[in-house]
Amino acid sequence: MKKNIVLFFAIIFLVHSYASVQAKETANVTKILDMKQAMDQHGVILKKWSVYTKGSAGFTLDVNGYRQKAALLKKAAKGYKWNAINEQEHLKMSGVRFSEAGSIKERLTLVAYPQKGKLATYLVYAVEGRSWNKNQFQQFARSFQSRVATYFEGKTATFSCVTGVHSDTMDVGLYKQALELMTTFSAVPVEELKEETFVSISAYTKHWDEKLNTAHKAMNLQIAIRNQGMGGQTAVTIGTPIITSEY
Template sequence: MKKSIILFFVILFLFHSYQVIHAQEMKSYSKLAEMKDALDRSNVTVKNWSLYTKGSIGFTEDVNGYRQQVALLKNAAQGFKWSRMKSNEHFKITGVRFSASGHVKERITLVAYPQKGKLATYLVYAAKGKGWNENVVLPFIRTYHDRVATYFEGKSSTFSCISGIHNGTMNFGLYKQALEIMTTFSAVPVEQLKEETFVSISAYTKQWDEKINTAHKAMNLQIAIRNQGMGGQTAVTIGTPIITSEY
């Protein structure tokens, strides 16, 4: 009887974990799909999309503890080609892997730095895909979140981003075009930067739960448009909650 009860709770836990991971998968795909739709409306061709997850691993006593974490990560992240461990003021090792089709590149980095007499460690896992093919994007996002659940034991944050190119002349100026894109998310501006060839708007939309707090208000959407000169292309990037440049 006791074994049956334990088995029941194990199954219940696994089912709950599956539901959580599946919900995260659909959130990530939904956000990327919404951003892709916004680019379509502006006649922008998708060039790439990316997912970026960062989380704290905790503390380890010394470099030997860090090496043990590296060994565990390598065992969990099979198929990555690893760099040599770098060390100066902090320790860092990076693994890279390409999908069989070559359309998706994954990168995972484990970093440790001195803090309070120990080494604080954090992990970054990122993926970048070329173009937009739903038959590639959706299955990979499922795989991505499975790996996030494997690599990250504690709390982590995931960022989504999509970029594209407009080859012709945009119907509006850069700022008005950014506002036009922003309205497709029913968002309100929080901060903005306007230059002759570059515009960036940080905004907040109630459509998405995640947010970060700035000095002014909460935000969870960022839009950047850069004109690449006379007769050149116009690059458009959308990210949530912010555009990540680290990857």
């Protein structure tokens, strides 16, 4: 009887832990909706959104162990077209697949490199959506958590990012525009970089639980704005907790 009670609570704990991880992954993706809404409020047209998840795939003794991990990943990830890139310093395998509409691109990358006489491996799952289709994004968001659970074994870190353009002549300077976007998230600035044609602000908002601890303070939001020259568009990028794509 006592063993049954212990087993019952162990199962409850595992289910709760799994649900917490799933909820966290869903929240990481749906932050894109918050960033899209902020862009809408400030007249920025979203051109691309992306989600970047990475995690350790553990250690393996040799190349054969890496190949076994690669084979298991291929079996779990259906519909990908794979390419192997073996370099002197590390082993790398990458697979790509597209949604039926062709607007969402998924890429899985498995990398192994020497560490302490073994091969350390890590996995990256990168998703990119061109333009904006709310229905397609929501469909992807619903499946994202199960895909992460399928591809990854342990802890993961997820980064979300949106990129857009402001085609009209901006009434305010780049820095003021970045501050206005930041206040949309009720965020406070942590670090900033100001140049004539480029501005970047790192900030912290209490609305999101995840954060990165820098040398100064915690941050979980980054905004970058670049002026692309006379008569050109203004590029706006928003990322959480940081921007992973090029500005």
